[in-house]
Amino acid sequence: MQERYEPAAIEAEAQHYWDQHRSFEAKEDDSRAKYYCLCMFPYPSGRLHMGHVRNYTIGDALTRFMRMHGRSVLQPMGWDAFGLPAENAAIANSVPPAKWTLDNIAHMKAQLKSLGYGLDWKRELTTCRPEYYRWNQWLFLRMLEKGIAYLKTGVVNWDPVDKTVLANEQVIDGKGWRTGAIIEKREIPMYYLKITAFAEDLLDELNRMPGWPERVRVMQANWIGRSEGVRLGFPHDIGEGGALWVFTTRADTIMGATFCAVAAEHRLADVAAQDNPKLAAFIEECKRGPALEAELATQEKKGMPTGLNVRHPISGEHMPVWVGNYVLMSYGDGAVMGVPAHDERDFAFAKKYELPIKQVIECQGRAYSLAAWQPWYSDHGRCVNSGAYDGLDFQAAVDAVARDLRAIGLGEKRTTWRLRDWGISRQRYWGCPIPIIHCRDCGAVPVPDEQLPVILPTDLVPDGSGNPLLKDERFLSVKCPKCGVDARRETDTMDTFVDSSWYFLRFACADNNQAMLDYRVQYWLPVDQYIGGIEHAILHLLYARFWTRFLKEIGAVSFKEPFARLFTQGMVLNEVFFRKTDSGRVQYFNPADVRVSAEKSGNGSVAVLKADGKEVESGGVVTMSKSKNNGVDPQVLVDEFGADTARLFIMFAAPPEQTLEWSDEGVQGAFRFIKRLWKAVYDHVASGPAAPLDKSALTEAQRALRRHSHQTLAKVTDDIGRRRTFNTAIAAVMELLNGVAKFPQAGAQDRSVSQEALEIAVMTLSPIIPHVTHALWRGLGHVTALIDEPWREVDAEALQSASVQMVVQVNGKLRAHITVAVGAVEAAVRAAALADPNVQKFIGVSAVRKMIIVPGKLVNIVV
RNA sequence: GCCCGAAUGGCGGAACUGGUAGACGCGCCGGACUCAAAAUCCGGUGGUGGUGACACCGUGUGGGUUCGAUUCCCUCUUCGGGCACCA
Numbered sequence: 001m002q003e004r005y006e007p008a009a010i011e012a013e014a015q016h017y018w019d020q021h022r023s024f025e026a027k028e029d030d031s032r033a034k035y036y037c038l039c040m041f042p043y044p045s046g047r048l049h050m051g052h053v054r055n056y057t058i059g060d061a062l063t064r065f066m067r068m069h070g071r072s073v074l075q076p077m078g079w080d081a082f083g084l085p086a087e088n089a090a091i092a093n094s095v096p097p098a099k100w101t102l103d104n105i106a107h108m109k110a111q112l113k114s115l116g117y118g119l120d121w122k123r124e125l126t127t128c129r130p131e132y133y134r135w136n137q138w139l140f141l142r143m144l145e146k147g148i149a150y151l152k153t154g155v156v157n158w159d160p161v162d163k164t165v166l167a168n169e170q171v172i173d174g175k176g177w178r179t180g181a182i183i184e185k186r187e188i189p190m191y192y193l194k195i196t197a198f199a200e201d202l203l204d205e206l207n208r209m210p211g212w213p214e215r216v217r218v219m220q221a222n223w224i225g226r227s228e229g230v231r232l233g234f235p236h237d238i239g240e241g242g243a244l245w246v247f248t249t250r251a252d253t254i255m256g257a258t259f260c261a262v263a264a265e266h267r268l269a270d271v272a273a274q275d276n277p278k279l280a281a282f283i284e285e286c287k288r289g290p291a292l293e294a295e296l297a298t299q300e301k302k303g304m305p306t307g308l309n310v311r312h313p314i315s316g317e318h319m320p321v322w323v324g325n326y327v328l329m330s331y332g333d334g335a336v337m338g339v340p341a342h343d344e345r346d347f348a349f350a351k352k353y354e355l356p357i358k359q360v361i362e363c364q365g366r367a368y369s370l371a372a373w374q375p376w377y378s379d380h381g382r383c384v385n386s387g388a389y390d391g392l393d394f395q396a397a398v399d400a401v402a403r404d405l406r407a408i409g410l411g412e413k414r415t416t417w418r419l420r421d422w423g424i425s426r427q428r429y430w431g432c433p434i435p436i437i438h439c440r441d442c443g444a445v446p447v448p449d450e451q452l453p454v455i456l457p458t459d460l461v462p463d464g465s466g467n468p469l470l471k472d473e474r475f476l477s478v479k480c481p482k483c484g485v486d487a488r489r490e491t492d493t494m495d496t497f498v499d500s501s502w503y504f505l506r507f508a509c510a511d512n513n514q515a516m517l518d519y520r521v522q523y524w525l526p527v528d529q530y531i532g533g534i535e536h537a538i539l540h541l542l543y544a545r546f547w548t549r550f551l552k553e554i555g556a557v558s559f560k561e562p563f564a565r566l567f568t569q570g571m572v573l574n575e576v577f578f579r580k581t582d583s584g585r586v587q588y589f590n591p592a593d594v595r596v597s598a599e600k601s602g603n604g605s606v607a608v609l610k611a612d613g614k615e616v617e618s619g620g621v622v623t624m625s626k627s628k629n630n631g632v633d634p635q636v637l638v639d640e641f642g643a644d645t646a647r648l649f650i651m652f653a654a655p656p657e658q659t660l661e662w663s664d665e666g667v668q669g670a671f672r673f674i675k676r677l678w679k680a681v682y683d684h685v686a687s688g689p690a691a692p693l694d695k696s697a698l699t700e701a702q703r704a705l706r707r708h709s710h711q712t713l714a715k716v717t718d719d720i721g722r723r724r725t726f727n728t729a730i731a732a733v734m735e736l737l738n739g740v741a742k743f744p745q746a747g748a749q750d751r752s753v754s755q756e757a758l759e760i761a762v763m764t765l766s767p768i769i770p771h772v773t774h775a776l777w778r779g780l781g782h783v784t785a786l787i788d789e790p791w792r793e794v795d796a797e798a799l800q801s802a803s804v805q806m807v808v809q810v811n812g813k814l815r816a817h818i819t820v821a822v823g824a825v826e827a828a829v830r831a832a833a834l835a836d837p838n839v840q841k842f843i844g845v846s847a848v849r850k851m852i853i854v855p856g857k858l859v860n861i862v863v
Numbered sequence: 864g865c866c867c868g869a870a871u872g873g874c875g876g877a878a879c880u881g882g883u884a885g886a887c888g889c890g891c892c893g894g895a896c897u898c899a900a901a902a903u904c905c906g907g908u909g910g911u912g913g914u915g916a917c918a919c920c921g922u923g924u925g926g927g928u929u930c931g932a933u934u935c936c937c938u939c940u941u942c943g944g945g946c947a948c949c950a
Contacts, residue, residue, distance in 0.1 A: 214868095218866070219944090222946055249949090249950065328950085330949090332950065534944080652875095652888070653875060661874090665888095666875070728876095728877065728878095728879095735886075735887065807882075852882090
């Protein structure tokens, strides 16, 4: 064993060993319990960032830990390779997105390897390759057959400058993120997936998912948004007659309804606007949405009467119908009944347009006033001024109203969902083609299975003027599969969330070119541990749950929840430094280019740019990002200190679920610890092999170190295996190493006990810093590879102790420590506590009223 | 506005089931080694008072439950996250 710790050589050697021995090639082994550990796959943006390192280090540590516990492990990796950044890079550099993406993948793959992750690269998958995305298309066709996929006109954000469609996230304050142009709403035909068909099950099952964080389950539940209420109709004679249907959770307030309001997109609004140009203009304005930021902020309620009337379903009174900008077409029936007395929005609307306000719910003795809204106006209470419903409480009134309306065909109880169907059409080039052919005679025709995959050309270069597929005759031109005449291919591609909605299944059988999934899914799935960022708490995880349910429905899988346990790691933060330029722009500087010097006398610190020595301002600690220029390149870290230091720092600096603050000194500390570990083993080994441990002939000090070793082993096993608190596991091993450093190395048994302590330290750290521990294990005299060693069992005998230290309190305040024999009788503990001089002092002349004894821990004397 | 979560030394954090607050690391202070520096090693390090043993105070604020509260309950403050005209 060499004296110096040289990470580059050690890491290359360890990685070579795992490669050669295929240590991480997953095998379907029925004789062993499997463990499928999956980290969310990356978008190949170019380089790994610290968030990736954190994510994949957590996954790798768990995978290695489970492997040493005898599990048959699978830890795969792939690439979420379709998406917008590739198109933007293409516009900027005139390179096809395919080349840019594949180059990035090659680079990032090398980076992942240099970090030593135990990945099964045989199962690597890339979503922009036809071998993968053909199954998106295949399943889409199955969804069409089952009515889960359907075509509907939808509203999109249209950037008139780029002539392209933008995602909601790309619209900032009503303007395009690239062009700054005011975004228009356009209606175009799009394909939707009927996720709402599964809404109830997606919600209910959340209660039976103990392996998911409460936080994520709550977020999904809110997103799905179940509402119990009544759908009721206001009859009218407009056109051919009928009823205006609304949804309400407050059917008990129906006698207080004084108007109805419909969304701008509502059919009645259209009807009324036909001979009312002012109303038509207002409707147009609403459809465009709040263009001005001020309007968004105040959320001012605006409306206009349609001149139409409906009748109250119970009283028969005539009620005006308004168009209201606060009514959403996408929720319920796109219309509401206005009960101004008991709904804050209706109140504001009625005030503004001088509509009648009628109180119908008593307010627990408080006086109702028409002057101003009070928060308790919308509370539940008994009905008043409501005819037959007077005196009923909330639930009774809702039941009665629903029953009465049902009798006349104008209402029924109804559950409404906030969740909407998932529009997957993207008017974009770099995505999976939707397998549809448009025929002049047959309409939209699905591509037959045997013609799959519809291959996306990889040599196109978008120029910013819309989807280049629209100009690519090779792609466009096709015969209609039904009638054989010349037809055109659909040029829309699928939302990239489709790609990530099932990739975790494909890892089980990525090499199968005959079928989407096969028998191996049964062995590996569900994923035992899924790890990723909280930012995917809603969309990705909900879509994946939806796809799995659909696959179960068509018999492709046997389970409906794809991820048994979910772990959401915290973000990586760093300080941000900037200067304001004369023109008012903010210029950010990377922390690596800034020197911070603590002012010894003052309470602040000064940050200066290394390049010019002049001061920069500090903007606090925020998420690492390109825009703030405060990222740290993992590669620089690996090159300077090695992968183990990077891994150790990131696992030690914070609990994995919390945010992690970057610290250069912290990295130095991690490096220093590894060097100390190396030196401890080197010094130990330098004086030759240790004799076998003779457990029967140990001194008290030797027994104490053994106890410490096995306590540490027990703690690390629990911290990683159950609590997932890697930071405390590492701290425990640091303490053990401090203990070994202080331990004398005089006799043969001293060295034997130290050998055991070092072996435990090296083994327990190996999931986190696998390279250096691989070398140290060999250094400690083993010929086996550490990764193939079974995780050591705690020796219960080593944990035993003859005596125990107890705390003595007087009136709850710590006054003394006493040492008593293990299992000492209560009387003995009592006597020992009372005999302590300091305890005596605080009891003084007072009478002892009570003594509370927690065996082995504490005595509290109440005087 | 609604729903979650958090707040502990100079800093990151620990204390898992109500039982020794501040583990471990960083930083800082002192010392050793060195011509010197870096690296390394040893010691100290919540605040106040005291030469000292020790005492008092101390986990965002104010209250409560308890022999005992960082931990449980209520109030407020601040910060972070999610949703947001959802009828």
